[in-house]
Every structure is written in structure tokens, then in C-alpha cells.
Amino acid sequence: MTIRVLVAKVGLDGHDRGIKVVARLLRDAGMEVVYTGLFQTPETVAIAAIQEDVDVVGLSMLSGAHLTLAPMVVDALRAKGSDIPVIVGGIVPNNDLEDMRAAGIAAVFGPGASAEEMVASINEVVSRARA
Amino acid sequence: MTPSAYERWLALYEASATRDAAFSTMSGVPLDPVYGPDDGEFPGLFPYTRGVHASMYRSRLWTMRMFAGFGTAVDTNQRFKEIIAAGGQGLSTAFDMPTLLGLDSDDPMALGEVGRCGVAIDSLSDMRDLFADIDLFTVTTSMTINSPAAVMLALFVAQAEEKGVARAQLGGTLQNDILKEYQAQKEFVFPPRQSMRLVRDTIAFTAAEMPKWNSISVSGYHIREAGSTAAEELAFTLANGFAYVELARDAGLGVDEVAPRLSFFFNAHIDFFEEIAKYRAARRLWATWMKDHYGAKSELSWKLRFHTQTAGVSLTAQQPEVNIARTAIEALAGVLGGTQSLHTNSMDEALALPSEKAARIALRTQQVIAHETNVVNVADPLGGSWFVEELTDEMARQAEAIFAEIAGMGAGSMLEGCIKGIEENWFQGRIAESAYNLERSFNTGQRIVVGVNDFTEGNDDADLEILRITNEDERKQVARLHDVRRGRDESKVLVALEDLTKDALDPEVNLMPALINASRVSVTVGEMMGAMEKVFGRHIEVPTL
Numbered sequence: 077m078t079i080r081v082l083v084a085k086v087g088l089d090g091h092d093r094g095i096k097v098v099a100r101l102l103r104d105a106g107m108e109v110v111y112t113g114l115f116q117t118p119e120t121v122a123i124a125a126i127q128e129d130v131d132v133v134g135l136s137m138l139s140g141a142h143l144t145l146a147p148m149v150v151d152a153l154r155a156k157g158s159d160i161p162v163i164v165g166g167i168v169p170n171n172d173l174e175d176m177r178a179a180g181i182a183a184v185f186g187p188g189a190s191a192e193e194m195v196a197s198i199n200e201v202v203s204r205a206r207a
Numbered sequence: 208m209t210p211s212a213y214e215r216w217l218a219l220y221e222a223s224a225t226r227d228a229a230f231s232t233m234s235g236v237p238l239d240p241v242y243g244p245d246d247g248e249f250p251g252l253f254p255y256t257r258g259v260h261a262s263m264y265r266s267r268l269w270t271m272r273m274f275a276g277f278g279t280a281v282d283t284n285q286r287f288k289e290i291i292a293a294g295g296q297g298l299s300t301a302f303d304m305p306t307l308l309g310l311d312s313d314d315p316m317a318l319g320e321v322g323r324c325g326v327a328i329d330s331l332s333d334m335r336d337l338f339a340d341i342d343l344f345t346v347t348t349s350m351t352i353n354s355p356a357a358v359m360l361a362l363f364v365a366q367a368e369e370k371g372v373a374r375a376q377l378g379g380t381l382q383n384d385i386l387k388e389y390q391a392q393k394e395f396v397f398p399p400r401q402s403m404r405l406v407r408d409t410i411a412f413t414a415a416e417m418p419k420w421n422s423i424s425v426s427g428y429h430i431r432e433a434g435s436t437a438a439e440e441l442a443f444t445l446a447n448g449f450a451y452v453e454l455a456r457d458a459g460l461g462v463d464e465v466a467p468r469l470s471f472f473f474n475a476h477i478d479f480f481e482e483i484a485k486y487r488a489a490r491r492l493w494a495t496w497m498k499d500h501y502g503a504k505s506e507l508s509w510k511l512r513f514h515t516q517t518a519g520v521s522l523t524a525q526q527p528e529v530n531i532a533r534t535a536i537e538a539l540a541g542v543l544g545g546t547q548s549l550h551t552n553s554m555d556e557a558l559a560l561p562s563e564k565a566a567r568i569a570l571r572t573q574q575v576i577a578h579e580t581n582v583v584n585v586a587d588p589l590g591g592s593w594f595v596e597e598l599t600d601e602m603a604r605q606a607e608a609i610f611a612e613i614a615g616m617g618a619g620s621m622l623e624g625c626i627k628g629i630e631e632n633w634f635q636g637r638i639a640e641s642a643y644n645l646e647r648s649f650n651t652g653q654r655i656v657v658g659v660n661d662f663t664e665g666n667d668d669a670d671l672e673i674l675r676i677t678n679e680d681e682r683k684q685v686a687r688l689h690d691v692r693r694g695r696d697e698s699k700v701l702v703a704l705e706d707l708t709k710d711a712l713d714p715e716v717n718l719m720p721a722l723i724n725a726s727r728v729s730v731t732v733g734e735m736m737g738a739m740e741k742v743f744g745r746h747i748e749v750p751t752l
Binding site for chain 1: 317
């Protein structure tokens with residue numbers, strides 16, 4: 077079954093180079109990709125993810141707000157009874173990885189992650205969620 | 208007999224003061240200020256391909272302008288003082304995301320972002336602390352802000368005048384380049400046409416009252432960081448510059464009143480010769496277009512002066528110390544390309560905001576280029592290289608083709624073409640396409656990035672010490688803002704906001720006086736922007752992939 081991905085920008089961070097490039101790379105790998113556009117809130121992302129019936133939510137975060145905002149997206153989804161996994165790409169220092177995992181983030185991609193790594197990891201996250 | 212190009216250059220050179228330095232190689236070989244045939248191009252002469260000054264760095268080195276900002280105004284003021292103490296000559300202010308979008312630090316959307324990517328500025332009180340004990344007569348200030356640029360200028364003028372520095376004495380630059388926000392950086396608030404009214408107001412205000420101020424820093428940096436090619440960076444930036452000249456002309460300002468106050472800001476990416484060619488082509492194109500298309504008579508209008516920043520996007524999180532080498536090479540391209548000022552990125556910027564040590568090494572990198580390498584002795588040292596000259600011509604050819612497309616979208620108007628191109632996602636689409644193509648070449652291994660897709664031994668070394676911004680800064684800043692709200696005269700605030708709204712409703716009125724008055728009575732950035740948003744509306748980008 078084709079994997080559906082919602083890629084989203086939460087908060088005020090306008091850096092959208094990465095999210096657009098990743099969206100196309102995931103499409104090249106055969107996934108269906110929906111993009112929310114800029115300046116979303118955790119709530120609007122959760123609603124869009126459920127409405128679009130996606131398998132995974134990918135957040136692109138380059139402003140340093142990941143530890144605040146990414147867990148809020150997970151919480152907003154769970155509060156709506158959804159168990160859609162959330163992954164994060166962007167500038168996330170290694171020191172933060174443990175806190176991100178503890179907050180329920182299924183995977184984190186740092187700068188320089190290759191298309192193959194991301195595709196493999198999404199496949200794994202989704203098959204775990206579907207199992 | 209008309210003097211030769213060489214004779215005209217020589218007259219200019221001899222009229223320029225030179226630094227007290229030995230203009231010879233390390234081994235004592237004396238060096239001319241510039242090399243080339245007597246009838247060739249010379250620096251300081253139209254079309255300035257070889258530089259805007261006849262004597263270039265023999266007179267004055269570039270300004271080592273380091274970009275800084277984080278936490279509260281008090282924190283950033285401390286960093287500013289360190290930069291000045293370490294030999295930095297100009298300040299450049301980085302604002303946090305809420306400030307860039309005109310939101311107060313206690314706005315629900317600001318959560319998690321306060322003081323993180325830059326300094327949080329909510330009101331006059333913050334602006335006062337930001338520049339405390341800094342001599343505004345001698346230190347020039349650049350403020351990297353766009354959507355709320357007019358508000359930040361108003362706050363800056365208000366704090367300077369409190370300190371007894373008149374607005375006419377203030378030297379500095381407001382980025383204020385809203386077009387590239389829609390095209391690339393995406394920190395926009397109002398719709399494009401309404402934003403351009405604010406740009407017009409700042410141009411007119413500074414032209415009339417702040418003779419030492421650069422009203423716009425037309426910025427290709429963000430266009431390139433967002434993924435464009437070098438030629439797209441060059442062409443989109445100059446086209447935006449043409450659009451601002453047309454905007455000012457439509458407002459009744461002559462080209463020679465506005466063009467000299469525009470400065471430019473380019474990226475220094477890792478492709479060494481292409482970058483140098485880009486800067487050379489930029490000067491030539493701007494001079495030619497100002498003279499031939501816009502009828503500029505003043506040499507100051509013809510001369511494209513620019514700031515350079517090394518490419519943030521070229522830095523790697525893997526083996527971050529290697530970024531020092533990348534940054535040095537990029538900075539050298541900026542210098543060989545004749546930049547007027549330079550910011551060098553710190554090695555840790557793919558991980559976080561720079562630590563103090565990383566920022567110092569970045570400044571030291573510029574000092575090595577300036578004081579050890581001797582590259583500053585000869586203007587445009589690569590001029591005449593068959594390769595660099597051809598690449599310069601190629602950059603100019605590609606840019607001209609793009610200018611024609613933009614002018615086509617605007618039926619001959621660059622201003623209209625730039626706005627239409629934004630509204631129709633033309634710029635955004637081209638940039639995304641170029642970014643994707645480049646990424647593909649990394650993913651296929653066609654291009655190598657050291658530490659990322661090759662040469663990865665060392666990637667598991669211990670992490671660098673990085674600067675941590677905690678949520679503590681956010682709490683501190685929100686408390687500061689609440690103190691300001693408690694301590695001000697609300698009746699004055701209401702009157703100032705009513706006046707601002709009234710002025711915003713009349714497109715003929717310049718908004719700067721109302722913004723300065725509002726700043727003085729501690730109206731916050733979010734309140735000023737909110738009042739204008741009620742009149743102007745909000746821009747929503749329709750997302751495309």
C-alpha cells in the first residue's frame with residue numbers, strides 16, 4: 077500500500093527549502109505527499125493529518141523550537157485519538173535526541189541525511205505503526 | 208586628447224588616501240595597485256566590473272560586520288560589546304522569529320521561538336537595552352528585518368534620539384527587502400502591495416531625514432540559501448533592486464535620490480570562481496542598468512556596494528571543524544570579488560547559534576585574509592583571467608535573460624514583474640526546482656560534500672560545545688514585556704494606535720512619523736503590526752510542491 081505523508085511547518089519558521097526538497101524526494105520514492113504550507117499550529121497539523129488519512133507526519137524544524145513544538149504535535153494527535161507517528165527533520169542537536177524520543181518522536185533526521193536513509197526510516201516507522 | 212582609462216584611474220587612485228601598510232609581497236616584490244592593459248577596465252571606473260573604488264582595499268579594508276543576536280536585548284548587547292572589543296567594526300542585528308514576524312513575545316504563536324534565532328525586541332525598552340553603552344556616532348548598525356522594518360527603524364530612531372543622537376547622524380542599514388521574503392525567506396506578514404507601501408515610506412523618510420542611512424539592503428543571500436543557482440541569485444536580486452528604484456520613482460523620488468542608498472547583500476557559496484564572477488557581473492549589470500535604463504546621472508547610483516555572508520547552507524553538521532575551511536574559502540571569494548563588508552559564519556551553525564569561541568574564530572578567519580595573505584594589495588587580482596572574464600560574461604548573460612522574463616511578466620515594469628512573479632509562485636517555483644536539482648546531485652554522489660557523502664571517518668567524534676538557548680530566556684523576555692505594559696500610559700498608547708490606523712488608511716500618508724510617535728510611548732511591536740494588519744490584511748502563500 078502506498079505510504080501517505082503529511083509534511084508540515086509548525087510555528088514561525090519560514091525555512092522551506094528542506095521540506096520542499098524532501099517532499100519531492102519522497103514522491104520520487106513512490107510516496108504520496110501532502111504539504112501544509114507555512115505557519116501551522118500543532119492543532120492544524122493534527123487536523124490535517126487525520127483528514128488526509130496519512131501514515132506519517134513529517135515536521136521540518138530549523139529554528140530551534142523543536143523541543144517545544146514537536147511534542148505538541150504528538151500530543152494534539154494523541155488527544156484526537158490518532159496514533160499517526162511523527163518524525164522530524166532539520167537542525168536538531170544530538171543532545172536533544174533523547175528528549176525527542178521521550179516525547180514520542182519516531183525518528184529524527186539531521187542535516188545531511190540522504191534520501192535513502194529517510195525513505196528507509198519512513199518505511200520502517202510506518203510498518204511498525206501498521207503492525 | 209581624452210585621457211586613457213589608465214590615466215583616469217590613476218587620477219582617482221592618487222586622490223585616494225591609502226592605508227599605512229607595505230604594498231609588496233612577503234619577499235619584498237613591490238606591487239601595483241591594479242594590473243591590466245592601459246585601455247582595459249579599471250576599478251573605480253564605469254561599469255565597475257573590477258571594483259567600486261580605484262584604490263579598493265589599499266584605502267580601506269572591508270568592514271568586518273558580524274551578525275549577532277540571541278536571547279534578550281541585554282544578552283545581545285553583551286555580545287555586541289564583545290564583538291567591538293575583538294575588533295569588529297560594525298554591528299549587525301539578528302532578530303528572533305517572533306520579532307521578524309512582528310509578534311510580541313507573549314503571542315501564542317511565539318511559543319518556543321523567543322530569543323532563539325536572534326534577539327527578541329518588543330518595545331522601546333528592549334531597543335534601549337540593545338544599544339546601551341554603544342557609541343552610535345561611530346559604530347554603524349545593520350538591522351536584518353523586513354516585514355516590520357519600518358517599526359524597527361522607528362524604535363531605533365526613538366532610542367537614539369533619547370540618547371541625544373539625532374536621526375540625521377545615524378549611520379546604518381535596514382534590510383527592508385520585502386520582495387525576497389515572498390520569494391525565498393518567507394518571513395512575510397502583509398500582502399506584497401501593502402508591504403511595498405511601507406518600503407516606499409521608509410525610502411522617502413530616510414531620503415528626507417537620514418542622509419547616512421541605507422534604506423534597503425537588497426538581498427540575494429536568502430534567495431541562494433533557499434536553493435537558487437548563482438545566476439538566479441544575481442538576477443532576482445538586481446531585479447528586486449530595479450523594482451525598488453521604480454517604486455521610489457513612482458513616489459516622486461528621482462533615481463539619483465534613491466539608488467545611492469541601496470546596498471546589496473550576496474551569498475559567498477563554495478564554488479569559488481563562480482562566486483567571484485557573480486560579484487563582478489553584479490557591479491557591471493547594476494551600473495549599466497542604472498545609467499541606461501533608469502537614467503541615473505550620479506556615479507553613486509551606478510556603484511553597486513555589497514555585503515557578503517558565507518553560505519550557511521554549505522556548512523555541515525558532520526565534522527563541524529571542517530566548516531572553518533569552507534568559510535575561509537568562501538570569505539576569500541567575497542574579498543577577491545571586492546565586497547564592502549563581510550560576515551563569516553561560525554563552524555557550529557549547522558548545529559545551533561554560534562558559541563562565543565566559534566564566532567571569534569570566524570572573525571579571526573577574516574583577519575587572517577586581511578592581514579596575513581596579502582590579497583588586499585591588488586584590486587581585482589583575477590581580472591583578465593580568461594576563465595574569470597568568461598564566467599563573468601556568462602553570469603551577466605544569464606541574468607539578462609532572467610531580467611527579460613521578469614520584465615515580461617510585468618509588461619515592461621520590473622516592479623510589476625517582481626510582484627506578479629511572487630503572486631504566481633514563479634520565483635518560488637524556480638528556486639525550489641534548483642534546490643531539488645542540487646540535492647539530487649548530492650544524493651547520487653555526483654557531487655561530494657566532505658563528511659556527508661564521502662570522507663566520513665571522524666563523523667563520530669565528540670560533539671562541539673554549542674550555545675544552548677533555554678526557555679528561561681523566553682520567560683525572562685515575557686516578564687520584561689509585561690513590565691513595559693504595566694509601566695506605560697495606556698491613554699497615550701490608544702491615541703498613538705488610533706493615529707497609526709488613521710494614517711495607514713490613507714495610502715498617500717507616510718507612516719514613519721506615526722510609528723516613531725507610537726514607539727516613544729511604548730506601543731509594542733505586536734500592537735503596531737496588529738493595527739496595520741487590520742488595514743492591510745495578511746499574506747497567505749498558497750503552498751506548491
